[in-house]
Amino acid sequence: MIVRTTAEITDTERDVAGTGWRSKRIVLGGDGVGFSFHETTIDAESVHEFHYRHHVEAVWLVEGEGTLVDLEHGVSYELAPGSMYLLDGHESHRLFARTRMRMLCVFNPPVTGQEVHDEHGVYPLVAVD
Numbered sequence: 001m002i003v004r005t006t007a008e009i010t011d012t013e014r015d016v017a018g019t020g021w022r023s024k025r026i027v028l029g030g031d032g033v034g035f036s037f038h039e040t041t042i043d044a045e046s047v048h049e050f051h052y053r054h055h056v057e058a059v060w061l062v063e064g065e066g067t068l069v070d071l072e073h074g075v076s077y078e079l080a081p082g083s084m085y086l087l088d089g090h091e092s093h094r095l096f097a098r099t100r101m102r103m104l105c106v107f108n109p110p111v112t113g114q115e116v117h118d119e120h121g122v123y124p125l126v127a128v129d
């Protein structure tokens with residue numbers, strides 16, 4: 001059994017920030033359970049484009065409000081606490097945070113912690129050693 005708190009992850013290598021977002025990786029590929037689990041916060045009034053070509057991601061919004069746009073199908077969704085979106089088709093998407101948004105995210109296959117978004121917002125597939 002593994003027990004962790006976000007407090008003990010804060011400011012370690014599991015706490016990763018990009019422009020306007022920060023993600024605390026609570027479970028990573030190295031934990032060997034087949035998924036990774038992150039707490040991601042996105043700054044108010046920031047816009048992000050992501051495209052997880054190699055991963056399926058579920059995102060559950062626990063705080064904040066914003067708009068999600070499925071860039072492949074041109075559909076917009078209003079997000080509020082309790083909203084969940086599942087990128088089961090690896091959809092390219094845009095997130096606009098009206099207020100600071102705090103989300104719980106699951107990735108399959110797991111993120112290892114070494115990925116960096118490329119210019120298309122894509123994470124490469126990195127194998128766990």
Ligand code: 9YT
Nearest residue numbers: 023038040050059103105
């Ligand atoms: C909201 C969202 O797509 N979060 C992705 C996780 C985050 N970019 C991370 O942990 O790298």
